[in-house]
Amino acid sequence: MWNVFVDSIIGLAKKSGFSNLTPLHLVMIAISCFFIFLAIKYKFEPLLLLPIAFGMLLANLPLGNLMHPVIWDNIHDLQFADLFNSDKFGLLDILYLGVKLGVYPPLIFLGVGAMTDFGPLIANPKSLILGAAAQIGIFFTFFGAMMLGFTQQEAGAIAIIGGADGPTAIFTTTKLAPHLLGPIALAAYSYMALVPVIQPPIMKLMTTKKERCIVMEQLRPVSRLEKILFPIIVAVVVSLVVPDATPLVGMLMLGNLFRESGVVARLSETSQNALINIITLFLGVSVGATASADKLAQPGYGAQAFKIIILGMFAFAICTATGVLFGKILNVISGGKVNPLIGSAGVSAVPMAARVSQKVGQEANPGNFLLMHAMGPNVAGVIGSAVAAGVLISMLGGK
């Protein structure tokens, strides 16, 4: 009888996570805790990084069986009944369905659209040039990633980190290189949080004190009609030119139309609260769970992750630089009326990048308020990144 008990305890110990813990698991757990630390202590995009890091933590506790990365490598063999087989689908696999099906990022964009005021962009349409310019780094990074030995698809997914837009990066990576989703999501959100550190030196290096002091004219008021027409037109134009950007841009603009129409306050409110929060939570925790120790065990994965970190930084830096560069060009063309600092806000990273423009401008000239002017390129950058993502998916997405 006693033997039976002892055998059971031994059996349970063997089935416990401790006995299946490898050094790689410990590394992954340590990385998770590091990102939890960054999210809480420094508020590194905590809405996403906290769920991502905790999902990563849970997925790396052996035998928890919350996530099965292996099933996602052969999705075309999946059967409906597999959903009920806990050796195939765990809790986080089920939440991950929304990522894999490309549902979560557009729904997040719906909420973002309902939160975004495109007024500053409509008042100053030249901002769109800057929102385009600050995507150039994406394509430079693509080149860099190809040189570092990534495949075309992987290079496309890595390059989009430079878009400085989380849902766009996750959407694109899911389509092009889902196996890199964990590191790319972590890099994208981390660098977005680091915008106030990365951008100012580049901005100061590329501009003269005189340029930074330029005070811009006050923006004209924007009528409600313009704000209503804007999302409709952007949805139509972008979708027609780059159909692969439709899920992102279409939902972004639907959310914005909810906001600006003024007749569906309920839908607008829910899009930017309950719905976006639920989706953010599900997306974060399941994207984090894709970063499992098994992946780190694959030869070269660690090196790839390291290269992604380097390339992500490179992408942000180039995007910032090209944004500022085009800001300088616009300044020249306009006869000195455009402060080039607003160019860096074109990277997206709403609203952090616009605040950085404000801050750097005010350092040079305490009476300079660039925030509103920088919000134009800032929101244009969101559209720009989505267009760039559409182009990459269209050119590189095998199927």
Place this chain on the structure above:
Amino acid sequence: MWNVFVDSIIGLAKKSGFSNLTPLHLVMIAISCFFIFLAIKYKFEPLLLLPIAFGMLLANLPLGNLMHPVIWDNIHDLQFADLFNSDKFGLLDILYLGVKLGVYPPLIFLGVGAMTDFGPLIANPKSLILGAAAQIGIFFTFFGAMMLGFTQQEAGAIAIIGGADGPTAIFTTTKLAPHLLGPIALAAYSYMALVPVIQPPIMKLMTTKKERCIVMEQLRPVSRLEKILFPIIVAVVVSLVVPDATPLVGMLMLGNLFRESGVVARLSETSQNALINIITLFLGVSVGATASADKLAQPGYGAQAFKIIILGMFAFAICTATGVLFGKILNVISGGKVNPLIGSAGVSAVPMAARVSQKVGQEANPGNFLLMHAMGPNVAGVIGSAVAAGVLISMLGGK
């Protein structure tokens, strides 16, 4: 090298929506914009019509691939792995699953139930006669649709427009004639919005000034116990007699029980806010997306849509007339105590139809407050429509 670039640009242009745009797409886009206009400018049921119209817009931007109407014609061939194939399931197809599975309309009814006070109906149970009478037009319309060449199933789906209840119409159409979902949903919500235009002339034509001036007795107070028992009993009675109405009526009554029980304020609150808003949004945008240009390309589809518009108007008119007619009968029976104007509120279209009764009554006699009395037939009409839907599904539903 340059050739490669040019080829790529040409390739991308060919893959763009512009080169695949047909006149039919333009027609559909114009129709979408027209409904967006109606929803925003005239507040035509904007909670539904704005998402429906925008869904229709997105679905008609070529190659956006958000919706694939063709997969829904052969649902029995669908495999689980098809979900991951973006040539089969787009974003809106996935949201449409909730429509196709018949989940969204009952969940909307849950929220409607939590918002509805059946007190006026309980205080004046004769209202139920009017709620039944105002469904008669549904069956007249069925007859008309058959005469105009629709199949039985199509005729049933079109007839239910006269129920003046959006979720009921969508639920019924999904079961009987899913290919007509777009036009029927648009017609149903548009006519519901037009209730203040359609009903008054009919009401005035059918009543004398003297009848319109009748002031009704104040309603008795209703106890909490009655309000708690009501949803339980209605759910049991309706489900037993018309089992096919159970999803709608059962959820409506569950929501109402949440409201009246007073012990689950959290569930009541969420049912009538976050949940109903999320579902309304998903339902609207995906139902709208079923109205694609491919459908308009089918011979006869435009003519069908036109007939649906005519029949929908006819249905509303007849339902209003029969409601008022039975109001007159009740007035005679009760010895002049019932204002026949409350009969027209039996069409559902809560609370617009009850307001129309109030307004027309007050025009005739400024001291006449019919609103509370009209709310009785108004909410009875919701139950009546659901019963009618159950009968139609039961008699016509193939399966």
Place this chain on the structure above:
Amino acid sequence: MWNVFVDSIIGLAKKSGFSNLTPLHLVMIAISCFFIFLAIKYKFEPLLLLPIAFGMLLANLPLGNLMHPVIWDNIHDLQFADLFNSDKFGLLDILYLGVKLGVYPPLIFLGVGAMTDFGPLIANPKSLILGAAAQIGIFFTFFGAMMLGFTQQEAGAIAIIGGADGPTAIFTTTKLAPHLLGPIALAAYSYMALVPVIQPPIMKLMTTKKERCIVMEQLRPVSRLEKILFPIIVAVVVSLVVPDATPLVGMLMLGNLFRESGVVARLSETSQNALINIITLFLGVSVGATASADKLAQPGYGAQAFKIIILGMFAFAICTATGVLFGKILNVISGGKVNPLIGSAGVSAVPMAARVSQKVGQEANPGNFLLMHAMGPNVAGVIGSAVAAGVLISMLGGK
């Protein structure tokens, strides 16, 4: 022609629920109404019992077709296209997917975690002993259930009723004995509601007046850092030792980290409101629907349900007793500083059981405020139940 009408009416009558109503249906409907009564009148855990009872009511109205218990007996034969077949999947079957896939209980735990303050537990870690002690009754009940003729798996599911934690009971039962889900869920929530009736006599029987009068020292303040580290550590430790408890404990701790981190107020707020309410509603109504009349028709099912009621009561009583017993032991060890009444709070049933400790303590000594001290064992009991559930699933879960 008239014949056709009469035939149709007869056909419809045959397809109505009335003609298919059996005495067993009436029994089930009466039981549903009884639980609706308990939920509304005595507030017996109304958030769960009201939806459960109404789900049971709807599932027992013949031909409503909202739930098909038979499909869940052979889940491995299910095909994706079956979802669209209303003879296989009804509304409540679809909502039940979230139960069957084990998604709802962890998501409820996410919200519970966001609502729970583990401060009293951190301030007084000895509480964890009591949270463990009050689970002993679970295993006694397992023994009792085996003796009463249940299978191992059934016995495990019944025993977990003693955990006094609804989501844990539902999660465990879904894994071990899904056919008993209805009665076990009803018993679990009913006894949780009855905690103020079941516990006091046992508590008074096992303690002396002097023990009940013990006033405990005020708890030390707990720093934010401790509160942040606690959920991370608990998630790691529990998941490593008992991997099968990871879905529950991992989500509970993620919710708590949302709360304590202070940087994701949005996610914390949504977890404990919109999300938990939606999931509670879906879970309740679909779990209730599993209790169909067909089951009651199986020979022995009624007797089984009766035994479950007895065993559930037994489980609660023993858990309370062992909790108080270990409270007495701690009191002796600590030299009279621990009031044994806080031991009974270890059964979980947050916060009811802690309130019972408070009330019984105050009866003995009006100046005695035990609530805060009892919250420690109370929340420890939630962790304890989840660990016990993990062990049962691990040892008994065939696959």
Place this chain on the structure above:
Amino acid sequence: MSLQEKLTISGNVAFVGIVVVFLVLTSLILVVSIFGFFAKTGSGKGKKGKEEKDADVDYVSGEEAEDSDAEDSDTQVLEATDESEEDEVGLIAAIMAAITVAMGSVSGFHISSIRRSKRNTTSWNTAGRDEYHATRL
């Protein structure tokens, strides 16, 4: 499909549909009228009975306005069980009678007053609030 067939189908659907809609809604009138009958009987029972009823009618709005109080609800469940058994029998009888009515046979029943529920919030939240209050003391 011939015109004859169309007419038959339409006529059939229309006839059955109208009959069933009226059948269901008039049978609900019956049930609801029974409510009303007992409601009137109840209000005839004397002044005290009437006041109780009025209190019930105001109930919903009052509850919505009131922010439920943690201290109050502490011992509320225990109170519930201490309550007079009359009320219990009343509501249970009413619900059971309702089923009976629904099943086709009507039996008399007596509606007594319903207790007012104070707790508008969940047990989970209340615990947090209690504790918060406790720490502030």
Place this chain on the structure above:
Amino acid sequence: MSLQEKLTISGNVAFVGIVVVFLVLTSLILVVSIFGFFAKTGSGKGKKGKEEKDADVDYVSGEEAEDSDAEDSDTQVLEATDESEEDEVGLIAAIMAAITVAMGSVSGFHISSIRRSKRNTTSWNTAGRDEYHATRL
């Protein structure tokens, strides 16, 4: 993959990508600038026109602050249909013109002022509120 191939692919993707991103965003500049042109034209129309515009600009914040009133909205839809047709033609023309612009050909259009919407709540809720008010009278 040879360096040559990598360079070709990268160059190709970079070139096409940059071209398309700029193409799309500059074409949006065109459209938005047309807004601005008419906005300016509109504001030049005289004092009344300008005031209307200002009212529109304040609109969103005003609406958010205001708790919509059930009495107000009772007859609002009827009012909407009574409105002057000018506005209607204005917005419909604008939306249609927007499509035309999007499709590649620009035609002139005239933007008139937009009415302020008062209803911030749903029809469902309003009904409940109305009734509540009615019972309080």
Place this chain on the structure above:
Amino acid sequence: MSLQEKLTISGNVAFVGIVVVFLVLTSLILVVSIFGFFAKTGSGKGKKGKEEKDADVDYVSGEEAEDSDAEDSDTQVLEATDESEEDEVGLIAAIMAAITVAMGSVSGFHISSIRRSKRNTTSWNTAGRDEYHATRL
């Protein structure tokens, strides 16, 4: 199944279950007690240390009451990076130590105070608010 078998199974499940439940919860006592030890050590460090800790304890309620202010949070992330590195090292060490503890080996660590976070809202919303403020100036 024989009675013997039933007894063996039950005894086995009960024994293992009780052992594991106590094992897990007592090992958590260990970890949490270590918190308490350092908490006390920390509070013994002098008056300033104590005050810091008190501020931390009040933190949650204070934060909930305060409506975070857009102006304040504008430059907050930059401040965070300017902060003294001590704190940073403190929390990172604490989390790392926690893992170490969880993995079975305990090493000493030092908990320093945690900064108060002011931003209770999302970056998205803040942008909108900033802009709104800007337009009102």
